[in-house]
Amino acid sequence: MRPELFIRNKGRAAARLHLGAVAFLFLLCSCASIGVVSGPARDHFSRTYAVEFSALHPKVNSALQNYARSHRGNSFQVARLGGQEVIFRGRMEGDQKSFFLNIAVKPAGKQKTTVDLDISNPNGASSKDMEAAAQQIFRIIDEEAGLPSK
Numbered sequence: 462m463r464p465e466l467f468i469r470n471k472g473r474a475a476a477r478l479h480l481g482a483v484a485f486l487f488l489l490c491s492c493a494s495i496g497v498v499s500g501p502a503r504d505h506f507s508r509t510y511a512v513e514f515s516a517l518h519p520k521v522n523s524a525l526q527n528y529a530r531s532h533r534g535n536s537f538q539v540a541r542l543g544g545q546e547v548i549f550r551g552r553m554e555g556d557q558k559s560f561f562l563n564i565a566v567k568p569a570g571k572q573k574t575t576v577d578l579d580i581s582n583p584n585g586a587s588s589k590d591m592e593a594a595a596q597q598i599f600r601i602i603d604e605e606a607g608l609p610s611k
Contacts, residue, residue, distance in 0.1 A: 504588055506578040506595040514568035517606075518547040521566055521576065524605035525549060537562075553594060558586050560594045576602065 510517055525537035529551070537551030540563075549564040561581045569575040578598055580591050 503579065503581045504591045504595070506580065506592070506599070507575060508578075508599050509569055509573055509575045511572060512574055513572055514566065514574045517574040517576075518566045520606035521547075521564070521602055522549065524602050525551065525564075527605055528601045534559075537564075553598070555594060555597065558582060558584070558590055558594075560586070560591065562598065564598070 512520075522537075522539060529535040529537050532554070534554035535552065537549050539547065540550040541548040545568065547566045549562070549566075551562045551564070553560045553562055559582065561583070563579040565577040565579075567575050567577065576599070578595050580595055580598075582591060
């Protein structure tokens with residue numbers, strides 16, 4: 462056998478081995494990521510108010526801003542302002558837990574508005590903790606804006 466053929470065949474074998482190792486690692490990583498890595502805990506809450514949309518969203522903004530000013534570590538801002546939806550994003554601190562909030566205020570018919578609250582916690586808080594945080598947000602809106610929920 463000529464030496465140059467041996468070197469050429471050795472290169473092909475190394476390439477096949479490398480390709481096989483890459484394919485094995487790809488399969489291993491793709492299988493390991495299924496269900497093993499969990500994201501932040503998330504939950505959704507909703508409440509309907511017997512108030513017109515155009516009157517409610519400024520009251521929600523005012524209530525959230527007043528709460529943020531009086532409770533350190535909390536912040537809320539308008540993320541999107543539209544005729545059919547107003548979205549607030551914010552962070553709420555409570556009982557050594559931090560929650561990230563998306564609050565959508567939408568018309569829900571004549572003289573009704575729905576407030577949808579998506580809440581998440583990157584540290585995987587329990588659903589009971591997230592429900593307590595959601596109830597606190599709705600209480601802030603109810604009390605500060607003077608709104609009864611239906």
